Amino acid sequence: MAASPVPGGGGGGGGGGGAGAVHSCNASGFAFDSGLEIRTRSVEQTLLPLVSQITTLINHKDNIKKSDKTLQAIQRVGQAVNLAVGRFVKVGEAIANENWDLKEEINIACIEAKQAGETIAALTDVTRLNHLESDGQIPILADKAGVVQAARLLLSSVAKVLLLADRVVIKQIVTSRNKVLATMERLEKVSSFQEFVQIFSQFGNEMVEFAHLTGDRQNDLKDEKKKARMAVARAVLEKGTMMLLTASKTCLRHPSCDSAHRNKEGVFGRMRAALDKVIEIVTECRPNGETDSSSASLFTGIKELKLNIEALRENLYFESKENLCTALEVILERVEDFTDSAYTSHEHRERILELSAQARAEMQQFVLVWMQAQSTKTKSAAEELELTVLRVSHSLNELRKELHHTAMQLAADLLKFHADHGVLKALKLTGVEGNLEALAEYACKLSEQKEQLVETCRLLRHVSGTEPLEITCIHAEETFLVTGQQIISAAETLTLHPSSKIAKENLDVFCEAWEAQISDLATLLREINDMFEGRRGEKYDHLSLPKPMKNNANLKSLKPDKPDSEEQAKIAKLGLKLALLTSDADCELEKWEDQENEIVRHGRNMSRVAYSLYLFTRGEGPLKTSQDLVHLLEVFAAEGLKLTSNVQTFSKQLKDDDKLMLLLEINKLIPLCHQLQTMTKTSLQNRVILKVDKCITKIRSMMALVVQLLSLCYKLLKKVENTRWVSAANKDTMDGKT
Numbered sequence: 001m002a003a004s005p006v007p008g009g010g011g012g013g014g015g016g017g018g019a020g021a022v023h024s025c026n027a028s029g030f031a032f033d034s035g036l037e038i039r040t041r042s043v044e045q046t047l048l049p050l051v052s053q054i055t056t057l058i059n060h061k062d063n064i065k066k067s068d069k070t071l072q073a074i075q076r077v078g079q080a081v082n083l084a085v086g087r088f089v090k091v092g093e094a095i096a097n098e099n100w101d102l103k104e105e106i107n108i109a110c111i112e113a114k115q116a117g118e119t120i121a122a123l124t125d126v127t128r129l130n131h132l133e134s135d136g137q138i139p140i141l142a143d144k145a146g147v148v149q150a151a152r153l154l155l156s157s158v159a160k161v162l163l164l165a166d167r168v169v170i171k172q173i174v175t176s177r178n179k180v181l182a183t184m185e186r187l188e189k190v191s192s193f194q195e196f197v198q199i200f201s202q203f204g205n206e207m208v209e210f211a212h213l214t215g216d217r218q219n220d221l222k223d224e225k226k227k228a229r230m231a232v233a234r235a236v237l238e239k240g241t242m243m244l245l246t247a248s249k250t251c252l253r254h255p256s257c258d259s260a261h262r263n264k265e266g267v268f269g270r271m272r273a274a275l276d277k278v279i280e281i282v283t284e285c286r287p288n289g290e291t292d293s294s295s296a297s298l299f300t301g302i303k304e305l306k307l308n309i310e311a312l313r314e315n316l317y318f319e320s321k322e323n324l325c326t327a328l329e330v331i332l333e334r335v336e337d338f339t340d341s342a343y344t345s346h347e348h349r350e351r352i353l354e355l356s357a358q359a360r361a362e363m364q365q366f367v368l369v370w371m372q373a374q375s376t377k378t379k380s381a382a383e384e385l386e387l388t389v390l391r392v393s394h395s396l397n398e399l400r401k402e403l404h405h406t407a408m409q410l411a412a413d414l415l416k417f418h419a420d421h422g423v424l425k426a427l428k429l430t431g432v433e434g435n436l437e438a439l440a441e442y443a444c445k446l447s448e449q450k451e452q453l454v455e456t457c458r459l460l461r462h463v464s465g466t467e468p469l470e471i472t473c474i475h476a477e478e479t480f481l482v483t484g485q486q487i488i489s490a491a492e493t494l495t496l497h498p499s500s501k502i503a504k505e506n507l508d509v510f511c512e513a514w515e516a517q518i519s520d521l522a523t524l525l526r527e528i529n530d531m532f533e534g535r536r537g538e539k540y541d542h543l544s545l546p547k548p549m550k551n552n553a554n555l556k557s558l559k560p561d562k563p564d565s566e567e568q569a570k571i572a573k574l575g576l577k578l579a580l581l582t583s584d585a586d587c588e589l590e591k592w593e594d595q596e597n598e599i600v601r602h603g604r605n606m607s608r609v610a611y612s613l614y615l616f617t618r619g620e621g622p623l624k625t626s627q628d629l630v631h632l633l634e635v636f637a638a639e640g641l642k643l644t645s646n647v648q649t650f651s652k653q654l655k656d657d658d659k660l661m662l663l664l665e666i667n668k669l670i671p672l673c674h675q676l677q678t679m680t681k682t683s684l685q686n687r688v689i690l691k692v693d694k695c696i697t698k699i700r701s702m703m704a705l706v707v708q709l710l711s712l713c714y715k716l717l718k719k720v721e722n723t724r725w726v727s728a729a730n731k732d733t734m735d736g737k738t
Contacts, residue, residue, distance in 0.1 A: 078124030575617030
């Protein structure tokens, strides 16, 4: 579409229908409830300033006469509202012209909005108020009821346009999904390499389009749980695309191999499920009336129970003793996930059982004191109740701490034990050797590792602390469960066809997915621990910019020209795409075991700078002036050149073909860094204010190259390490024979 899907908005989504959430009321009696539930940030950013402007217009006492200065200010607000509505209506009409099925509804709402905006401008027009009082004061907004009525009509019609625009966004995503699904079905049935290459090229383009649409929607969502679910589904599709490529190629090369077909079917099945999940989130409906049946975590249960107990201080009849006792028993029943786990240590199990018994005893004592307080209502009874509330809360806190320590220690020990990925390396070597007996042995070991990781993820979910982290734990559990089995089937295919380069490549891809999920699990542990300890800092460190010097007339802040609504929408959309690229870069950086590596360090610095620029497009973060922006771009260019220098050093370890491939990627990034440096120097010398949209476009192109470069460096690093490992193993074998 040529127009932004959300009039005046900066994201890729709108708001869904539902109970009213846009609400404004004040002393003058104005109140508005749109009947529209705000589910996306772009809608909120469009509506709330309008509500604020209208509220300013009518938020005054009746019969108060205004000075000419105040009158002019109110008139300017009225005109600003009308101009803003005019721009909004233009975008709405553009959307209507491109969506014939919604054209009539959108146009009607746009006409209503335009008429209401003109009415507000007319009612605040100074020229029509010619009855100046003897004291020089003019009564403003004599027809206050008319302004309120026009305001209600305006906001109601704007809300309708936004709701309809959201339907356009949803339709785009559903249509894109359907195209991807149809192409996947064709891919699944191809029987020749030539046909596969042609269809996969189309599939890749369609996946890119789908990724952009869903990425915009994910960033626009306000609900953190929905955002997390969308992120998980998109991650499955992104990683699944490479798996689909290699699994399909392996099947084409070895059409009679059952393990190759199982491997391929697993990939297609998981990608279809992820596509369905995206549509569920976007349309907010589940197939066949299904509901989210996942049970609440232990931490959620403990938190709710504590809140209900503490509420009894204010209202002794807020809860029944049966409800509280039942809630505790449900919690203690879920605690059995820890005590029954074969991986929980004896010490932790005994401590959990002891704290569970203590919590039950404290609850029984609390119920007795509470019942007495209901009947006696004396000061001493209230004090005794307060004491038992503290005791039962303390016992629940101690249980919560022990569960957290148990899950975290189990996960940390498991990650440390499997840090070398020895089983994966052994499976690769076994496949190349065609050793079916060894395959069975190492497949069994990987299955054991998989069960440990799956169990650990289940326990981590109980102590995660937030719904988004719970969703991430569930995703990790599913990924280990599915990928573990897919690695075994890929290894079986290679073992049956040990000379097959395609089968080897396929196994490498699934092993990389496993290693990436291990890395993600380590990140998840840090996030859960931060949540438990009350550290909820920003995901990204914002660049620390030097503060402008005081008392220096030559260093005045250069304030950028204020963009109009169309420019703002363009900038916001570019910013969202930049945010997606920083997320991709961070995912690539998390894979590296050596987080102190110079390539990682400079890549992370570039990602942080790019994210600060994204925040700038939203009016947030440390960037305030064009001087700040110029400094930011200088830092980004310098970090880019440092990154390329370190990559060049790394390339010296590679074979000629790999080295050439890496240098070609570097040579794409270096000229862009120099161009950016030239741009910033020119800007400083000539005091030219940089166009923000051009800066974002340049940084976005560079970040796309950085993501590709980081991915390639990581793969080549692993290739170097594996080569060394195999060489060392062969040397040990030869030494043993000698």
